[in-house]
Amino acid sequence: MIDLTHVPPVEGDELLTRFILNVSEVRADGTVRPQLFLPYKRAELSVNRHRDATLEETWSIGQQVAAQRGKTLIGRTDIRAHSCCIQTSNVVASPILPDNPNHADIVGYPARKDEQLSLAAKLAAAIEAPWHAIVPESDTSEGSR
Amino acid sequence: MSTITFRRNLESETLHLPELRSLVGHSVEIVVRDSQPMPGFEADRTALLQTVDEICQRCSQPGWDNEGAEPILTQTHVIARRLLELLPNDTPLPVISPEPDGQINFEWYRASRRLLTTSISGTGTLYWAALIDSEDPRGSCQFADQFPPTLLYWIGMVCG
Numbered sequence: 129m130i131d132l133t134h135v136p137p138v139e140g141d142e143l144l145t146r147f148i149l150n151v152s153e154v155r156a157d158g159t160v161r162p163q164l165f166l167p168y169k170r171a172e173l174s175v176n177r178h179r180d181a182t183l184e185e186t187w188s189i190g191q192q193v194a195a196q197r198g199k200t201l202i203g204r205t206d207i208r209a210h211s212c213c214i215q216t217s218n219v220v221a222s223p224i225l226p227d228n229p230n231h232a233d234i235v236g237y238p239a240r241k242d243e244q245l246s247l248a249a250k251l252a253a254a255i256e257a258p259w260h261a262i263v264p265e266s267d268t269s270e271g272s273r
Numbered sequence: 274m275s276t277i278t279f280r281r282n283l284e285s286e287t288l289h290l291p292e293l294r295s296l297v298g299h300s301v302e303i304v305v306r307d308s309q310p311m312p313g314f315e316a317d318r319t320a321l322l323q324t325v326d327e328i329c330q331r332c333s334q335p336g337w338d339n340e341g342a343e344p345i346l347t348q349t350h351v352i353a354r355r356l357l358e359l360l361p362n363d364t365p366l367p368v369i370s371p372e373p374d375g376q377i378n379f380e381w382y383r384a385s386r387r388l389l390t391t392s393i394s395g396t397g398t399l400y401w402a403a404l405i406d407s408e409d410p411r412g413s414c415q416f417a418d419q420f421p422p423t424l425l426y427w428i429g430m431v432c433g
Contacts, residue, residue, distance in 0.1 A: 150338070152370040161370075161380065162390050162402075168373040169341065198339040241376075242411040245390050246402035253385040253404055 130180045130229040138219045138232055140210035144175040147190040148202045148259060158258025160205050162248035165234070172233035175219070178206070181230050187262065189228055203261045211254035214247055276429045277305045310362040318357060321366055325353050325377070332371040343375035349395040352416055353377045356393065359420040365432045367391075376400075381431045389427045403427045 130136070138144075146164060148154055153164040167173045176189055186204070194201035209219045216236040223229040234251070237244055280302045283293060293301075329350040336342060353369070356379070360366070367379035376392040391401040393416075401424060402411035414421045 155382070159385050161382075162388075163370060163372065163378065166372070240413075241374075241392055241394075241400040242402050242413050245392060245400060246404075246409055246411040249388060249390055249402055249404045250409065255385070 129185055130177065130223070132223075132226060132229050135221050135223045135229050136179075138177065138209050138221050140208070140213075142209045143178040143206050144209055144212070144219065144232060145178060145186055145190070145204045145206050146173075146175050147193055147204050149194055149197060149199045151202060154202070154205075154259055160252050160255055160259050162245060162252045164205065165248040165251040166244055167237050171237050172222075172235045173237070174222075175207075175212075175232050175234060176228070177221070177230040177232050179230065186230075189230070190262070192227070201262050203259050205255050205259040206257065207251065207255055212251060214250050217247060217251075276307070276433055279303055307363060311365075314362045314366075317366055318360070318362075321369065322354060322357055324369055325350065325357060328369060328371050328377065329353075332375075337371070338373055340373065342371075342373035345371055345375050345377060346395045348397075349375065349377055349393060352395070352397055353379075353393050355418065356399075356416065356420065359418070361420065361425070364425070364428055381428050383431055387431050389424070389431045391424060399424070401427070403431065405430050 148160070148164060150163075152161070154160050165173060176186060178186060190201045190204055212219045212234050216238060217234055218236050219232055219234055222231050222233040224231045237247060280300065283296050283299055283301050285297065329345045331337065332342070332345040335344050337344065365381060367381050370378045370380070372378050372392060376394050379391045379393065380388060382388040386404050386406055389401060389403040391399055393399055397416040398413050399416055399421060400413045402409070405427075410427065412423070414423055
């Protein structure tokens, strides 16, 4: 995980994870639905940086997030930080100390619902690979930054 | 569903459609849509109406997602049902899901960059956004007991 005492700004080529907690947010063809990137009540959306984290650590954070919300972790999807910079949106480091220094937020969501839907659809379309189901053992071929 | 759209000056009544008489002499856009019903459509629509009922039942209380979601209100349920009932029978059916702000989402999807996502609110406002390759139209319209032509157009662009 990132050093608690020195959390660097998010770089454009960093890989970010969005945890999937609802089956309605994914499709059977391996893509994710815009709903996964729709913020609600908050003007930002949580993601987790892969930087300096093992996949086991990333999955563990996902399990904690799911447990806090009384849900089951279904999987995760990865997106490059630069893909999150669309019109007004951007990614900023937002460490949750001491437990999760890798936490970040996609910020800059527009206020109007149709604009939010449009941004969420673009973020979902920017995903380069199928979403990963929660089977960490089969996922070890991936590297972490 | 195949759709042909063309624009022309309506010079005579050669189309033999008396409904068009008032438009003779005007420049008009003519949209011709193949309206062959899709096989099994009505059965699928009935099943989807049931899905809407189930979703609305499951999401009728505040916090239905364990994260403070707003309930789906009766008026939202009624509008979603009506919208589905009004969908022409040659049009693909959407995927339906609840949203934490108490709205109901209808999605028409062909690929990540070929989709229409629509949120139905309890006030009858339909918020929509489409991705058609590099085009990203979006907007809102008010439901007035007919299937909104704007949405029909974009469904055609996504699924046609």
